Structures are given as C-alpha cells and as structure tokens.
Amino acid sequence: MNQPAATASRLLALLSLLQARREWPGPVLAERLGVGLRTVRRDVERLRGMGYRITAGRGSIGGYRLDSGADLPPLLLDDDQVTGIAVALRAAPLAGAGVEEAAAQALATIRRVMPSRLRHRVDALQFTTLATDAPVSTVGTDDLVLLSGAIRAREVVRFDYGAPGARAGGDVPRPPRRAEPHHLVASRGRWYVVAWDLGVADWRIFRVDRMATRLHTGPRFTPREVPGGDVQEFVAARFTGRHANDWPCRGKVVVDLPARDVAPFVEDGVVEDLGPDKCSVEVGSWSWTALASLLGRLEADVHVLHPEEVRLAFGELAQRFQRASDPGDRPD
Structure with a gap:
C-alpha cells in the first residue's frame, strides 16, 4: 500500500x-x-x-x-451501519411520526456521498412497507420531543385528551390532565405514553395523537415502577385485555390430542405431554367464554380440570351454538 x-x-x-x-x-x-x-x-x-x-x-x-461540535464533519459508517440506516429510513412510514418525506430526503442525501460499493448494497435492499392492522396515526415530532424530554427530566406533563387532533375548547372549559410520563412507546403505527395519571391515581396508556400537550411541563417527580417491572409486558397486557402479568381468567384442561399438535395454538399457554394422544393445557384469556372458545377450536374432546367457571362457560357456548344451528332462529 x-x-x-x-x-x-x-x-x-x-x-x-x-x-x-x-x-x-x-x-x-x-x-x-x-x-x-x-x-x-x-x-x-x-x-x-x-x-x-x-x-x-x-x-x-x-x-x-x-x-461533538457545531459543524458536522464527514461521518464514518461501516457496511452494517449503512444498511441499518437504510432500513430504518425506508421503514419510517410505520413509525407514524410524520417524517416520511424527511426520511426519504435523508436517505437520498446519504446515498449521494456513499462509495459505489456501499451505494450498490443499499440499492439492492428493496422492500415494501405494508399498513399495519391498526391505521397509522401521525403525530407531530414536537410532541414526541416534548414528551421524551419530560420523561428524561422526570417532569409532570399537562394535556387535554380527546379525539385525534383535539385541542382545548368546548362549551365547558376543563382543567388539563396531569400525568407523570414514564415511557414513550411505538406500536402498530401509533405512539403511546405510559404514565401515572395524577387525576385518578392509577396507571394509564395515552395515545399521543389524542393528546394536546401544554408547552410548559410541571414539577419533577420520583419515578414509580411500572406494574410487573417490564413496560413491554405491561403494554402488551393492556392491549390484549390482561392484567399486568397474567390473564384475568385461567383454566386447565385435558385435550385428546398429542402435545405437539396443541402447542402451536395456545400461544402463551402451558402444554404438558400426557401420552401419545393426550396432553394437559393451562391457558388464560380475558373472559371465561373466550377461554372456552379458544380451547374449543382445537377440534378434540376437552376435559375440564379446573376451575368450575370453565365448565360453565362451555355450557353457555353450547347453548349459543345450539341456537345458532336452529334454522328457525333468525333476527327480527
């Protein structure tokens, strides 16, 4: 050399x-x-x-x-870092932060200064972003910055809460809500704030696109521990109707199927092998009838071990299905 x-x-x-x-x-x-x-x-x-x-x-x-300085000198990025930036910028529409155009411009700017070898690698990375099950709700980056700053500084936030894009107003003025923000979460095209709501003295998950944040934050607070200690588990539980660390309804049954055939369909349940054509299943859901429905889709005989609420839920579902199977049972 x-x-x-x-x-x-x-x-x-x-x-x-x-x-x-x-x-x-x-x-x-x-x-x-x-x-x-x-x-x-x-x-x-x-x-x-x-x-x-x-x-x-x-x-x-x-x-x-x-x-760090006021001027931005040339950046040094390796191949994996360049690829990571390209993926993140192209996936920007899924974030719902209203930065799609800026992300596309940033990627074009970075691409122009790349060596030929890296430019070919980025160009070869092509994929399509599809809409999530939930519609993407765009929020302003100013709101995200304000909320993130309040979380980092441990400062109370004040906001009006309503439909997306709502702002303070209406016939009867209402005082702003006050909350201790703990985590900013992006999920399924939406942004959420996990916070301790001072008005109700309980944990809440607020959609950021429904928050009209006040410019000035409030006093500092001492952070509380999110129920269960894991914010991802806490948010996932709230989205699926569970308590912080468990479903409100849990039951155990024996199913006349091999464990290997049952395990893929019970998600976070516990399956125990009881022989070549039998297994036990302990699983939870948000209601007893929902739990019975989940077990009923296994298309095999189910024997309830406990609790009695599961047996009663199967009876209620049986009556519903019997009515649904009656040709003369039609809505008025």
Missing part, C-alpha cells in the same frame, strides 16, 4: 476507534493502530484539520476524546 493510501486508511481506523468509546489513552491507540505515539499525534492533528473536535488530555501518556 502506498503512503497516502496507508495514511488515509489509518485515519479512518483512528476515527472509528474515537467514535467507539468516550476516551482513549494515547499508548492504547498507538498499540491498536500499530504505530508510535508521534504518529498518533500527527493523525489527530490531521483529523482536527478536517473539522473533528478532538480533545487531548494532559500528562505523559495523554488521552484523546472526540467531542
């Missing part, structure tokens, strides 16, 4: 190291690059000349740190 190419390659390696962690001792950088300390110092000066703000520590061994 000729001298200019070797220097350029070494500068890229040095910049990559500086971006990877907060501070590097000079001797460690020299060892990683396979050069002497004087060469490291010269390379640091070259990077400074390109616009990178690199702070040098005092002492015989020194230390180097890459600081």
Whole structure:
C-alpha cells in the first residue's frame, strides 16, 4: 500500500476507534493502530484539520476524546451501519411520526456521498412497507420531543385528551390532565405514553395523537415502577385485555390430542405431554367464554380440570351454538 493510501486508511481506523468509546489513552491507540505515539499525534492533528473536535488530555501518556461540535464533519459508517440506516429510513412510514418525506430526503442525501460499493448494497435492499392492522396515526415530532424530554427530566406533563387532533375548547372549559410520563412507546403505527395519571391515581396508556400537550411541563417527580417491572409486558397486557402479568381468567384442561399438535395454538399457554394422544393445557384469556372458545377450536374432546367457571362457560357456548344451528332462529 502506498503512503497516502496507508495514511488515509489509518485515519479512518483512528476515527472509528474515537467514535467507539468516550476516551482513549494515547499508548492504547498507538498499540491498536500499530504505530508510535508521534504518529498518533500527527493523525489527530490531521483529523482536527478536517473539522473533528478532538480533545487531548494532559500528562505523559495523554488521552484523546472526540467531542461533538457545531459543524458536522464527514461521518464514518461501516457496511452494517449503512444498511441499518437504510432500513430504518425506508421503514419510517410505520413509525407514524410524520417524517416520511424527511426520511426519504435523508436517505437520498446519504446515498449521494456513499462509495459505489456501499451505494450498490443499499440499492439492492428493496422492500415494501405494508399498513399495519391498526391505521397509522401521525403525530407531530414536537410532541414526541416534548414528551421524551419530560420523561428524561422526570417532569409532570399537562394535556387535554380527546379525539385525534383535539385541542382545548368546548362549551365547558376543563382543567388539563396531569400525568407523570414514564415511557414513550411505538406500536402498530401509533405512539403511546405510559404514565401515572395524577387525576385518578392509577396507571394509564395515552395515545399521543389524542393528546394536546401544554408547552410548559410541571414539577419533577420520583419515578414509580411500572406494574410487573417490564413496560413491554405491561403494554402488551393492556392491549390484549390482561392484567399486568397474567390473564384475568385461567383454566386447565385435558385435550385428546398429542402435545405437539396443541402447542402451536395456545400461544402463551402451558402444554404438558400426557401420552401419545393426550396432553394437559393451562391457558388464560380475558373472559371465561373466550377461554372456552379458544380451547374449543382445537377440534378434540376437552376435559375440564379446573376451575368450575370453565365448565360453565362451555355450557353457555353450547347453548349459543345450539341456537345458532336452529334454522328457525333468525333476527327480527
């Protein structure tokens, strides 16, 4: 490798190291690059000349740190990072943050400055984003920034809450709602805030597109622990009608089918093998009749172990199905 190419390659390696962690001792950088300390110092000066703000520590061994600055110097991205950026920008419509056009422009800008090799890799990555089961609700980035900032600063937020796009008003003025925001969650094309509602003294999940946030946040608060300790589990439970860590209705039955044939259809249930053509199933749902319906779709005989509510739910469903099968049973 000729001298200019070797220097350029070494500068890229040095910049990559500086971006990877907060501070590097000079001797460690020299060892990683396979050069002497004087060469490291010269390379640091070259990077400074390109616009990178690199702070040098005092002492015989020194230390180097890459600081953020007002000017954006050239970025160093490896192949996987470029691919990750491309995927994220092209999937922007699923976020519902109203940044689709900006994301497309950003991807076009990045693509123009890529080396040919990386540009071909990004161009080869083609996929189509489909609408989610729930319609995408666009929210303003200002709202997301305000809410995220309040979560980070642990500050109470004030907002009016209603239909998407609603703002304060109406015949009877209402005081704004007050809540301690804990997590900002994106799910199925919508944005949500998991918060402790001070008005009802309980946990709530608010849709951001229905929040008309007030500009100024309130006092600081001490964070509470989300029920169950896992925000993903908490939100998933609320979306499916469960309690924080479990379904409100659980039952156990024996099914006249092999465990391998039953397991794919009970999702978060527990299936125990009882022999070649029998297994036990413990599973939950949001109601007893819904639990019986879930077990009934297995198309096999079911023997209820406990509780009695499951047996009663099967009886109620049997009556419904009997009425539905009667040709003379038609709505008025």
